[in-house]
Amino acid sequence: MAGVKIKYTKTERARQKKILKVSERMLPLFEAMEKSLMATINTIAERIEQLRETIEENRKKAEPWVAVMSDSTVDINEFISVNQIITKSIDVAGVRVKQYESVDFNVMPIGEDTPLWVDDALELMQEQLQLLAEITCLEEQIELLEEELLDVRARVKLFEKRRIPNAKMAIRKIGQKLQDDERLTIATAKVVKQTQKEARV
Amino acid sequence: MCSLPSLTFDKVPPISLDEFNSDAKSQLSSRHFRLLELVELGKINSEKKAGLKSIAEMLADVQQDISEIRSAKAQNRQPQMAKLPKSLSALNPLEREKLILQWQWEELDSIESGKTFTLTEVMVYKLKLQILNRLHSFDEKKGAQILASVVNPSKKEKDDGRSEN
Numbered sequence: 001m002a003g004v005k006i007k008y009t010k011t012e013r014a015r016q017k018k019i020l021k022v023s024e025r026m027l028p029l030f031e032a033m034e035k036s037l038m039a040t041i042n043t044i045a046e047r048i049e050q051l052r053e054t055i056e057e058n059r060k061k062a063e064p065w066v067a068v069m070s071d072s073t074v075d076i077n078e079f080i081s082v083n084q085i086i087t088k089s090i091d092v093a094g095v096r097v098k099q100y101e102s103v104d105f106n107v108m109p110i111g112e113d114t115p116l117w118v119d120d121a122l123e124l125m126q127e128q129l130q131l132l133a134e135i136t137c138l139e140e141q142i143e144l145l146e147e148e149l150l151d152v153r154a155r156v157k158l159f160e161k162r163r164i165p166n167a168k169m170a171i172r173k174i175g176q177k178l179q180d181d182e183r184l185t186i187a188t189a190k191v192v193k194q195t196q197k198e199a200r201v
Numbered sequence: 202m203c204s205l206p207s208l209t210f211d212k213v214p215p216i217s218l219d220e221f222n223s224d225a226k227s228q229l230s231s232r233h234f235r236l237l238e239l240v241e242l243g244k245i246n247s248e249k250k251a252g253l254k255s256i257a258e259m260l261a262d263v264q265q266d267i268s269e270i271r272s273a274k275a276q277n278r279q280p281q282m283a284k285l286p287k288s289l290s291a292l293n294p295l296e297r298e299k300l301i302l303q304w305q306w307e308e309l310d311s312i313e314s315g316k317t318f319t320l321t322e323v324m325v326y327k328l329k330l331q332i333l334n335r336l337h338s339f340d341e342k343k344g345a346q347i348l349a350s351v352v353n354p355s356k357k358e359k360d361d362g363r364s365e366n
Contacts, residue, residue: 059348062348063341063345064293064295065293065294065295065296066295066341066344066345066348067295067339067340067341067343067344068294068295068298068339068344069343069344069345069347069348070338070339070340070343070344070347071298071335071338071339072334072335072338073242073243073335073338076347076351077347077350077351080351110271112264112267112268113243113244113264115243115298116267116270116271116294116297116298116301117294117295117297117298119271119274120294121294121348124348125348125351125352128348128352129351129352132352132353
C-alpha cells in the first residue's frame with residue numbers, strides 16, 4: 001500500500017470492498033488448489049519410489065543369472081530397442097500432463113538357434129524399460145505440477161499479504177477520511193449558521 | 202589331435218579357437234578343413250558327411266527341446282523335453298545354459314568315443330572348445346554392464362523416441 005495514493009471517495013471505498021470480497025472468496029480456492037497440487041505431487045513421488053523399488057527388485061532377481069548376458073555368441077543389444085514411448089494427455093490437478101501408456105519396442109525375432117536365455121533377458125529388459133519410461137513420464141508430470149504449484153503459491157501470497165490487507169486498510173482509511181470530512185462539514189455548517197445568526201442580531 | 206591340449210568341462214580353454222583353426226588348417230587336408238569349418242555349435246548343418254550327421258542330430262535334438270520349452274512357456278504348460286534333462290525348466294537362465302552346454306559336452310563325448318584319430322574327433326574337439334569359450338564368456342560384471350547399457354539408455358534417446366497418442 002506504501003506509495004499507492006488512495007482516492008478518498010465513496011466510489012473508491014465501494015471498489016475496495018469489492019476487491020476484498022473477491023479476494024476473500026478466491027483465497028480459499030487457491031489454498032485448496034495448493035493443497036491438491038502438493039498431495040498430487042506427493043502421490044506421484046511415491047509412485048516413482050515404488051517403480052524404482054520394482055526396478056531394483058528385478059535387478060536383484062536377475063543377479064544370479066546376469067552373467068549369461070555376456071555370452072560371446074549373442075549381442076543382446078541387437079535384439080531390443082525402444083521405438084517410442086506412447087503417452088496420452090490428461091488433466092492432473094488442473095494441469096495438462098502426459099500420462100504413460102506403453103512402450104513400443106523394436107524386438108528382433110528369436111530364431112531357433114538363439115540361446116534360451118535371450119527370451120528371459122528380453123522379458124526382463126522390456127519390463128525394466130517400461131518401468132523407466134513410466135518414471136520419466138511421472139518426473140515430467142512433477143516438473144509441470146511444481147511449476148503450477150509455484151504459481152499458485154505466489155497467488156496465495158499475493159492475496160494473503162497484499163490484496164486483502166491493502167483493501168482492508170484502504171476501506172478503513174477511506175472510512176475515517178469520509179467520517180472526518182462529514183464531521184468537518186457539519187462543524188463548518190454549524191459555524192456558518194451561528195455566524196449568520198449573530199449577524200442578523 | 203595328439204598335439205592339442207586336452208579339454209575339461211568348466212575349465213578355462215587351454216587354446217583359443219583361432220589357434221585351433223590355424224593348427225587345423227596347417228595339419229588337415231583342404232577337404233577336411235572345409236568340413237571342419239561347417240561345424241559350429243548351435244548351427245545345424247544338413248550335410249550327411251561322416252561325423253557331421255551325428256553332430257547335426259545332437260544339435261537338432263537341442264534345438265527341438267529348446268523350441269518345446271519356448272512353446273510350453275507361450276502356452277503356459279510344462280515342457281515335454283525329449284533329450285534335455287527335465288530339471289532344466291526349473292533352473293535360472295544361466296544354470297539352464299550351463300546344463301545345456303554340459304549335456305552337449307556329454308553327447309559329444311559319446312559321439313567321439315571309439316573314433317580316435319578321425320575327423321570326427323577333430324570336429325568334436327572344435328565344438329568342445331566352442332562350449333568352453335561360451336562357458337567362460339559368462340561374466341557377472343560384464344553381464345550386469347550389458348543389462349545396464351540396454352535398460353539405461355541416455356535421456357536424450359528416450360526423449361527423441363517419445364510420442365503422444
